[in-house]
Amino acid sequence: MTTITYSADNVDEAARWYAEVLGVEPYFRKDFAGALAYVEFRLGDYSHELGILDRRYAGETPATQGGVVAYWAVDDVADAYERLLGQGATPHIPVTEQGPGFVTASVYDPFGNVLGVMFNQHYLDVLAGETGDPS
Incomplete structure (x- = not known):
């Protein structure tokens, strides 16, 4: 595993929530069309990455995620x-x-x-x- 990417309608809000949960700030931020579209945190023993992507750019999501x-x-x-x-x-x-x-x-x-x-x-x-x- 290298990166896990979650999606959110409001990346800024999600980044704040995860920063509070994880106790670290994102090390990377990317704007697109004037809005925050993606953030990424580095975590754990091997600096694995947790990305949060604006749901508009995440592609289609099935009604159920498959577990x-x-x-x-x-x-x-x-x-x-x-x-x-x-x-x-x-x-x-x-x-x-x-x-x-x-x-x-x-x-x-x-x-x-x-x-x-x-x-x-x-x-x-x-x-x-x-x-x-x-x-």
């Missing part, structure tokens, strides 16, 4: 989920233990995108250099 959820790594899923709800997100899927070392939850951001949060022990093991590869 795709991008999960962001967090240390405490319940805390992250409650924080997102407290900042105006609405529930999508509540905190759920998926198995040992894997806990997920997801919300709808105020712009209609699904935002997932996850504690993933495998991710932490890979980050620590433990690939789990028996060879």
Whole structure:
């Protein structure tokens, strides 16, 4: 994965919301036709990118999204989920233990995108250099 792009009718408003949620400002902004059309944040251990694109330029979106959820790594899923709800997100899927070392939850951001949060022990093991590869 390199970049996740969400869409919003008001990119400036979405950029402010995500800056508050993430605790960082976008590093890139692009205007088109005199209005903010795209912003991008760099996040996490590998500076992955989260882009927010003006919905007018996002192309057609099916009535249902097909179940795709991008999960962001967090240390405490319940805390992250409650924080997102407290900042105006609405529930999508509540905190759920998926198995040992894997806990997920997801919300709808105020712009209609699904935002997932996850504690993933495998991710932490890979980050620590433990690939789990028996060879």
